[in-house]
Amino acid sequence: MNRERFQQLLEAYGADFSRWPEGERAAGEAFARWNTADVAASVAVARALDATLDSVKSEPLDLEALSAKILAAAPRAHPMFDRRAVYALAACAVFGVLIGFGAGMLAPAPAMDETYFVQALEAPWLGEEG
Amino acid sequence: MVDPDAEYVRKAAEGDTLAASALVRRHLPRMVGFARRMLNDATEAEDVAQEVFLRAWREAPNWRPGAAKFETWMHRVALNLCYDRLRRRRETPDADAGLAVADPAPLPSDAWLAQQRAARVQAALAQLPDRQRAAITLVHFQDCSNIAAADMLEVSVEALESLLARGRRTLKAALADVAQDLMGGADGPSS
Structure with missing residues (x-):
């Protein structure tokens, strides 16, 4: 620490060495x-x-209302909408x-059997009314 | 770099009201104090502090510790909000701006003197260029380390020291008589 650096730091941080850069604090105090x-x-x-600056340092602040608002x-x-629950529901869906898709793919295709309709149309009670 | 707020921020983002309360308790007075020094207006300072927290709540779910301390981030947001308001003030000057509201209650002479002194100091601070005022507020009033203050102002430590020195020089000239009174003239400044 030389006189020039001491003066630089004093002008920047003031006379309270606790505000000085940590690495130069002890040297400043010794100087x-x-x-x-x-x-x-x-x-x-x-x-x-x-x-002079410290003379206005601590003003009482009533911040109760502001705290509540914040x-x-x-x-x-x-x-009700916990993120994990939402993920679980989505996974289930x-x-x-x-x-459903897999079951549909595996199910046998229905036979194109028209016998039922033919029999129904040829049923004797159709058209024999009276 | 260990951020003492990281865990509170994570919990607050998940809706933990105790963690949110802890953050408010820890930082609200500092945010309001900082904005008051910057703006010299108590109501505006509270608005700034509220906005800082609203942004904090919005950012909390995306907060990733490591890039910057939460407190540093808050100060940066507050600083930018203050700069915006100061800029707007300069663009649209308010005739009533800076007028102190008189307290109707009579004060004892010591209290009156202290109030006058405080008003002088606040006025001198308000006259400083914004960045010099911010540097002095962070280091002197917020007790930030030089590295933290430089980080908040997004400048080098050398640049911070230059801002501080220029600001203090101006204040020393503006407040020489106040300092003299305060020190009782015994070891007062010879300037």
């Missing part, structure tokens, strides 16, 4: 401890600005269609 008068003056200026819009579980 400030072994400071000269002008380093101490720079730190004091940065600290004054930090304190949570009302949060995703909801739908037990597909399986049913396949079974």
Whole structure:
């Protein structure tokens, strides 16, 4: 850590070393401890600005109503239409269609037997009324 | 990179209201605080925070941990919403914008002084260019690390440091008398 880098970091992050980049924090603190008068003056200026900003840091927030509104819009579980149940129903439907199709394919084709109709038309009680 | 919110986000996406509540409890105050600093308007800040969460609920089922932390993603969304509102403000200036509503109740002098000081600081922050204000808000008020803040702003750490330094320089000049009062003049800034 040299004077130039120390000043750069001080101007960017202020005098609170917890805000400094993790890797340069310890070196910065050590540099400030072994400071000269002008380093101490720079730190004091940065600290004054930090304190000014901190003076408005914590404002009480009443977020109860807003929280409720946000949570009302949060995703909801739908037990009636649970995703797994939907998948299971869809699988059953597909399986049913396949079974039906397969059974239809395996069933013997109906014979084109017209005997029944011929017999029906030739039945003696047709046309013999009276 | 371990995202402490990843599990909550996954559960919230499945409709776990406790997980959603935990996310709101953890992040809503930070989102509102961030948007307040950016917009200097409490009502607009709450609107921004609400919109961030509505987007979070929409994105939650598709959330894949690893790309960015959930908090980083939320800050990016909030930042973009704030930028949009600030842009609209500049395009259609509102005559009432920035006017503080007077509190009718009389304040003790210390409280009055603190309120005046806060108003000065807020006004000085509001005068900063948007990206400098965002950098200072993230690092100073949101306590984000330099890497997280740079990630949220989608800039390098060097660029973040430049934004911070320029912003703080402007604030130091604008608030020199406030700082002097606050430090009691003992070790106040000589600038």
